[in-house]
Amino acid sequence: MEELRKELAKEKEKNALLLDIINAIPEPIFAKNWQGHFIFVNKMLAKLYNTTPEMMIGKEDTFFTGNKAQGQFFKENVQGIMRRFEAENVYEDTTDAKTGNILHFHSLKIPFKNHKEELNIVVIAKDITEITALKNTAEASAKRLKHVLEVSGEGMWDWHTQTNAVFHNSEWERITGIKHSENSFAEFQNHLCSEDKLHVNQALNALIEHNIPYDIEFRMTRPDGKEIWVWDRGQVVERDSNGKALWVVGIMQDVTQAKHDQAKINFMAFYDALTHMPNRSLLEDRLKQAMEHTKRSGLGGAVLFIDLDQFKALNDSYGHQSGDQLLIAVSKRIHKLLKAEDTVARFGGDEFVVILNDLDANSVNAALKAEVIAEEIRKNISLPVAIKASNLSTLIDYKITASIGISLFNKEVKDANQLLQLADLALYQAKANGRDDCVFFDPIMQKELSYTLELEKDLKAAIDEEHFVLHYQPQYDRQQNIVSAEALIRWDSPSKGLLYPIHFIDFAEETNLILPIGNWVITQACQQLQRWKSQPILQDLQLSVNISAKQVWHKSFVNDIIDIVKKYQVSPSQLMLEITESVVLKDLTESVAKMNQLRDFGFKMSLDDFGTGYSSLGYLKSLPIDELKIDKSFVNDITVDESDLIMVKAILDLGKNFKLNVVSEGVETQTQRDMLYDLGCNLYQGYYYSKPLPLENFVSVVQNTNALVAISS
Numbered sequence: 223m224e225e226l227r228k229e230l231a232k233e234k235e236k237n238a239l240l241l242d243i244i245n246a247i248p249e250p251i252f253a254k255n256w257q258g259h260f261i262f263v264n265k266m267l268a269k270l271y272n273t274t275p276e277m278m279i280g281k282e283d284t285f286f287t288g289n290k291a292q293g294q295f296f297k298e299n300v301q302g303i304m305r306r307f308e309a310e311n312v313y314e315d316t317t318d319a320k321t322g323n324i325l326h327f328h329s330l331k332i333p334f335k336n337h338k339e340e341l342n343i344v345v346i347a348k349d350i351t352e353i354t355a356l357k358n359t360a361e362a363s364a365k366r367l368k369h370v371l372e373v374s375g376e377g378m379w380d381w382h383t384q385t386n387a388v389f390h391n392s393e394w395e396r397i398t399g400i401k402h403s404e405n406s407f408a409e410f411q412n413h414l415c416s417e418d419k420l421h422v423n424q425a426l427n428a429l430i431e432h433n434i435p436y437d438i439e440f441r442m443t444r445p446d447g448k449e450i451w452v453w454d455r456g457q458v459v460e461r462d463s464n465g466k467a468l469w470v471v472g473i474m475q476d477v478t479q480a481k482h483d484q485a486k487i488n489f490m491a492f493y494d495a496l497t498h499m500p501n502r503s504l505l506e507d508r509l510k511q512a513m514e515h516t517k518r519s520g521l522g523g524a525v526l527f528i529d530l531d532q533f534k535a536l537n538d539s540y541g542h543q544s545g546d547q548l549l550i551a552v553s554k555r556i557h558k559l560l561k562a563e564d565t566v567a568r569f570g571g572d573e574f575v576v577i578l579n580d581l582d583a584n585s586v587n588a589a590l591k592a593e594v595i596a597e598e599i600r601k602n603i604s605l606p607v608a609i610k611a612s613n614l615s616t617l618i619d620y621k622i623t624a625s626i627g628i629s630l631f632n633k634e635v636k637d638a639n640q641l642l643q644l645a646d647l648a649l650y651q652a653k654a655n656g657r658d659d660c661v662f663f664d665p666i667m668q669k670e671l672s673y674t675l676e677l678e679k680d681l682k683a684a685i686d687e688e689h690f691v692l693h694y695q696p697q698y699d700r701q702q703n704i705v706s707a708e709a710l711i712r713w714d715s716p717s718k719g720l721l722y723p724i725h726f727i728d729f730a731e732e733t734n735l736i737l738p739i740g741n742w743v744i745t746q747a748c749q750q751l752q753r754w755k756s757q758p759i760l761q762d763l764q765l766s767v768n769i770s771a772k773q774v775w776h777k778s779f780v781n782d783i784i785d786i787v788k789k790y791q792v793s794p795s796q797l798m799l800e801i802t803e804s805v806v807l808k809d810l811t812e813s814v815a816k817m818n819q820l821r822d823f824g825f826k827m828s829l830d831d832f833g834t835g836y837s838s839l840g841y842l843k844s845l846p847i848d849e850l851k852i853d854k855s856f857v858n859d860i861t862v863d864e865s866d867l868i869m870v871k872a873i874l875d876l877g878k879n880f881k882l883n884v885v886s887e888g889v890e891t892q893t894q895r896d897m898l899y900d901l902g903c904n905l906y907q908g909y910y911y912s913k914p915l916p917l918e919n920f921v922s923v924v925q926n927t928n929a930l931v932a933i934s935s
């Protein structure tokens with residue numbers, strides 16, 4: 223008996239231990255009979271139902287939750303499992319009796335038969351409420367992200383590196399055009415452009431192996447054959463314990479349009495829109511590269527400066543479109559004759575520049591090779607070009623020639639701009655040779671260039687520092703009075719001494735420096751007239767000043783000159799503005815308008831070098847002038863050349879008829895003077911009387927001469 227009691231006590235202890243163990247498990251564990259009544263409940267479930275295990279025995283869930291539908295579901299579910307007699311995993315919800323919240327459970331339901339062979343079921347449940355909530359949040363975020371990506375036009379991909387499986391969103395499929403996706407990495411690779419495959423694989427590898435950010439652009443070929451540019455970015459989201467990437471996600475954007483736009487912008491910045499050849503900017507860059515290359519290779523190269531001869535004539539006769547066609551044809555011809563590493567660029571207008579690379583290490587050989595190519599280009603350009611002129615119904619075979627200047631470069635030549643200037647200088651020579659010619663730059667030209675550059679620098683400094691003086695050449699009337707003078711500029715250079723206009727006036731015209739110089743002359747003349755106002759012998763003198771073409775065509779010329787005269791308060795009628803016939807003829811209407819304005823203000827106007835241009839009575843009539851100056855070339859031979867005499871006579875008659883003063887320039891001898899006198903000339907200027915004189919000398923000559931004449935008369 224004692225034995226049995228001990229045995230029972232032991233058994234009780236074992237059961238109590240078992241119960242303690244089951245109650246210690248923080249998940250609900252319970253058993254039900256066929257009717258769905260609890261036959262065993264651990265503390266965890268009782269806690270959920272806000273009761274004790276003892277209170278739950280014999281009752282159903284509904285008793286505690288009040289949720290009948292749920293209770294019915296539990297009952298049917300466990301009965302089904304008991305019937306099938308197979309353990310099952312069930313995801314189910316129940317209600318927290320304390321809070322009324324829905325709780326989610328993952329329950330393992332195992333049917334068994336008790337010692338009475340009755341069907342029962344034991345349920346081991348796991349509370350997954352928190353995990354479910356997290357999962358739901360994650361799913362909602364993923365859904366939101368998916369929407370955002372779809373809306374923003376981003377394709378999304380998700381790559382599992384172990385299996386090489388790839389998943390895409392619909393936007394990715396829309397971008398790539400890959401509709402029936404195999405969802406594999408190989409499929410993505412198959413659509414990469416062959417040129418970019420290596421680049422993409424290297425970038426992905428760098429991401430996977432070394433976590434280097436994957437953010438690249440590349441091309442893909444869509445199934446419809448269309449090539450697209452994409453911008454692809456990705457990140458590793460999961461790695462194994464060795465740090466190897468397992469899961470990579472990324473987004474892709476179609477950037478084809480942006481790429482095309484960028485390409486267009488780049489093209490416009492570096493290529494000529496008409497001929498599609500490199501433009502000036504790209505040429506300069508290529509030339510620098512060519513020179514760098516020469517330094518390494520030791521092989522010399524050449525620059526050819528090509529200018530089409532009288533291209534303007536084509537534009538003028540057949541319109542600009544014809545000119546465009548010719549430029550395109552010429553550029554293609556030149557391009558065809560060059561090697562791949564050479565360059566032909568459109569420099570501007572009808573100018574092309576060619577860079578020839580790798581000619582020869584020996585400069586003579588390099589020159590010979592450059593000449594052969596230049597000649598070939600010249601000959602090819604001169605072949606007829608079929609042009610469709612807008613004003614003609616049929617094609618015309620237009621022939622044009624080209625002048626080419628060549629400069630060579632080797633590793634010693636450093637300045638790309640100078641190289642172009644030298645070729646340009648040689649081109650200038652080719653033009654001067656009568657066009658349709660190839661000319662090499664030579665050192666004499668170099669000298670001219672350096673001289674030109676130095677002259678420009680010096681002349682600018684002379685303007686700033688006013689290194690100019692005026693000399694005055696008297697003009698005499700028939701009674702030998704000095705009635706006027708021509709103011710003639712001299713450059714009083716500190717380094718070169720006194721320089722005459724022949725050394726700098728044309729150059730000043732070319733460089734526009736004549737504008738400040740011209741203003742300086744007018745200002746000086748006005749200052750002089752102002753100073754002479756108080757000196758009886760000088761106060762009525764008239765001063766002639768030369769006005770250059772550039773001055774006349776400058777928009778503020780009339781206003782500027784009026785301002786100067788006003789500033790020094792001199793009478794404009796004391797200033798005779800000498801304009802050459804050629805200036806007037808360039809644009810008669812505009813010249814007449816300007817001359818009228820000046821004359822209306824009171825200036826006197828003189829037509830200089832008269833007879834050397836295409837003088838015609840017709841235009842003379844319409845000119846607002848006061849004086850004609852017979853050019854000294856006619857005066858010079860008046861005594862020996864019958865035709866010059868006729869010319870001078872005619873001009874003097876013209877003057878008389880139009881009531882103009884006529885000045886004979888370059889009178890050097892008594893005979894010339896007398897002949898002119900007999901022909902009725904009013905005014906005389908020349909070495910016979912006086913050379914142009916510095917101010918003081920001129921003033922004393924006027925004082926002596928006019929005083930003497932005054933006494934003798």
Ligand SMILES: Nc1nc2c(ncn2[C@@H]2O[C@@H]3COP(=O)(O)O[C@H]4[C@@H](O)[C@H](n5cnc6c(=O)[nH]c(N)nc65)O[C@@H]4COP(=O)(O)O[C@H]3[C@H]2O)c(=O)[nH]1
Nearest residue numbers: 710711722723743768769770888889890907908909910914
């Ligand atoms: N052989 C010979 N020559 C004579 C004789 N009498 C005068 N001359 C020269 O003939 C030139 C007359 O000036 P131009 O025809 O206006 O020709 C001027 C004019 O076109 C230009 N020039 C001079 N000063 C100025 C100026 O201030 N502004 C502008 N724009 N041009 C000027 O330079 C040209 C040359 O000026 P210059 O050297 O001073 O040369 C002056 C003068 O020295 C003569 O009997 N025999």
